[in-house]
Amino acid sequence: MAAQFGRRLRKGAVTTTVAAVAVAALSASQAPDVAAGGPGTGTTSDTAAPGGPDGDDSATGNSPYYTELPPLNSPKPAPATGTPESRGPAEAGIPATVLDAYKKAEAALRRDKPGCNLPWQLLAAIGKVESGHAGGGRLGADGTTLTRIIGPQLDGNGFALIKDTDGGRYDGNSRYDNAVGPMQFIPSTWAWAGRDGNGDGVEDPNNIYDATLAAGHYLCRNGWDLSRQADLRRAVLSYNGSEDYYRTVLSWLEYYRKNTHEIPDGTGPLPGARSDSGRGTTRPGPTTPGTGTGGSTGPRAPGATPGTTPSPSAPAPGTPPRPTEPTPPGTGSPKPEPSDPPTGTPTPTPTPTDTVHHLENAGTPRLTATAGDAFAQRIGTRAVTEDGEAVAGVRVRFTVTGDTDAVFADGEAVATVRTDASGVAHAPELRAGEKTGAFTVRATVVGRLIPGLSYRATVTERTADTLVRTADTPLTCVPGERFEDRVRVKATREGEAAGKVAVTATLVTSEEDPAENDKGPHFKDADGNPVRTLTGLRTDADGLLTLPELYADDTTGTFVLRLTTAGGATLDVLLEVAEPEAEPSPGPSTGTDAP
Structure with missing residues (x-):
């Protein structure tokens, strides 16, 4: 991999020394909390690092990725208006729909997992490395790639060995798994990490909104805080366990943090060199649904090889391509990749x-x-x-x-x-x-x-074994008026506050008759109509509940408000409705006024 750094740099750099200097220079210009070569990243080998502390396989199955590094000069802030040329290098441009997906995923994670501190620029960096932002934003109106983006089959020959886990549903391969979609999930990971990012009710790894939201949740698992260098490193290496992958992603992360600009869908630059270049391993271009097992970690225009511009005779975007294969460096014309290992290839040792x-x-x-x-x-x-x-x-x-x-x-x-x-x-x-x-x-x-193997689990209601009023003030009212005091109670279970316990309040006929009373005190609904049973009440974290206001009709007497909870707690509260006492009339005169 070290020898490939020279091919990634544009300014004529052709040696691993220059590549290392480029990475160091880029790191020096970046924020101090995220460096391209943090502790433990001194090697340039492409050996796989462990996924995450949960021992899970990587999101991509450690599939190949695009190794191109950003320019040494970070993009300048883009003006509010102006030509694309005034907005910085082409590498800083992100297709509009892809950029929207990255930012929407960041907003969703900020809401659902605020402690993760996921920046959308990290999703952009991974999306760039995995698929060149969905092959330059070649997407349909709903954000689904025009052609499926499928990586090489993970058959143990130059790649990880991952036998088929989806019956070919996502990758069209019923023998081995392939990484799929703009964020390159392997099917076994997508099976649990997949998300519906565009609200259409489908979790599709080929949809940029679904795939990007899934990538965000994947990076935010295990309680990781991506503002911490150590957690950021763990998260990125769990996506693909290569140290070179980690450094490449961080390079693009910091590049995009400087500034980016939006470009039209379908106009982004196509990806160039890949991490498996020079290994004698090739793979065909993007496939349409249901066509074979091959593919590319990044899409390219039909008929084009990585790092080239499509010829005028290339089919229009969206036309089913004829699977072709890039020519490895130093070889002749392309040749098809066999679906099965060549004759004589050693059978992988059973795991x-x-x-x-x-x-x-x-x-x-x-x-x-x-x-x-x-x-x-x-x-x-x-x-x-x-x-x-x-x-x-x-x-x-x-x-x-x-x-x-x-x-x-x-x-x-x-x-x-x-x-x-x-x-x-x-x-x-x-x-x-x-x-x-x-x-x-x-x-x-x-x-x-x-x-x-399935395990059945059951969640039961929170319960309380005791309900008591928090005050002993008599609850009285005159006919047709509102009770001045509201009923406030506390629920406990085994002497401890019982929070979030459901409570039902009913105006019953009497202490002996639990039927709902049809007269006397009542609550009111939103339209002001009498209501004598309330459900859906719930105590707060401290076990406290204050009931809505109570009103009296014209019936006088003593009434019963019964409160019950799951677990058997019951409390009867007495309500008194009485006519006001008559004021005493003036007494009779005792005689004439004194002179």
Whole structure:
């Protein structure tokens, strides 16, 4: 990889020394908290670094990426108006729809995970490196790429070995996985990381809004704060475990932080050199849906090779291309890439994952928790061979599915854990959300298509065992008026405040008859109509609840307001409606006035 840095630099730099100087110079001009060569990045080898601390595979399966570096001079601030030439180098331009997707994803993450501090420029840097901003913004009106962007098959020959996990649904390959879309997700990662970024109800890795939002959530998992250098490094290396990839992304991150400008869709520069150049590995161009297994990590105009300008005779954008392959440096004319490894290619050595026959429950009991609490039990799954022997070192992915807001301890709905020496993977602590009811945690083997294992979990309502009024002031009112004091209560459970507990308030006929009363005190709805039963009330974090104002009709007497909660807490509050006492009349005269 070090030898390739010279090919990435435009100003005639052709040696690895110049490349290193270029990176250092770029780093020196960047913000101090994000440098292109932070601790531990001294090597220029393209060896894979571990994904994240969760042990998960990378977002891209460590697929090839575009190695071109930005110019040494950062873009100058763009004027409000002016020609494209006055706005800085072409490299600073980002296609309009792609730029919109990056910024919308940043806004969504700022709302959903504010502690992550994700800058849209990081998404832009990754999008540039992965696909050249969707091949220069060659997108349809909804943000979907005009042709699918598919990386080389990950068959272990010069790349990672990832056998098919999606039945060819996304990549058209039923034997091995390929990275897919403008952000280059492998299907097994997209299966849990995919998001619907454009609100059409579909999670499509070929859509720039979906793919960019998914990339943002992927980078923000594990509680990472991307304003911290260490977390930024972990996040980027979890996307692709190459040190050179990390440095290239940071270079573009800082370049875009200086300034960028918007350019029309479809006019962005096409990507150039790729990280697998010179390895004797090539791949065909972008494919249309359902066409074969090959592809490119970045799209190019049909018939064009990376780093070239399409010829006038090239088909128009959107025309199904004839798969072609770039000519590797120092070779002759292109030749098709075989779908199967050439004859004589050594068969990859089976991994522990290859030996797994099925998953089995490792003693997980019934999963039940109260809303807002942690489940007392942790899910355990054992990976075993066909003969029932435990398999260690296998990645098991746990995914929370169903209509629930339950998550694992790090706030994510997905966790990947490697099996231990006994073949067991224990999922992280599972925390119930506020939604009650049943949901499922699904356990699957990463990188192998075998039936998964489902665990049923149930979230029950928050409960209280005691309700008391916070004041003992009598609640009285005259007919046709409003009660001056509002009812305020506190809920507790085992002596502790019971927060967020649902409370039902009903004006009942009597303490013996729980039927709703049709006369006497009442609440009012938005239109001012009498209401004698209120549901959906909930105590605050301290277990306190103040009821809406109460009104009296013309009926006098003593009435009962009954409050109930899940868990059996009940409180009867007496309400008194009485005519006001008559004022005493003046007494009779005792005689004539004194002279």
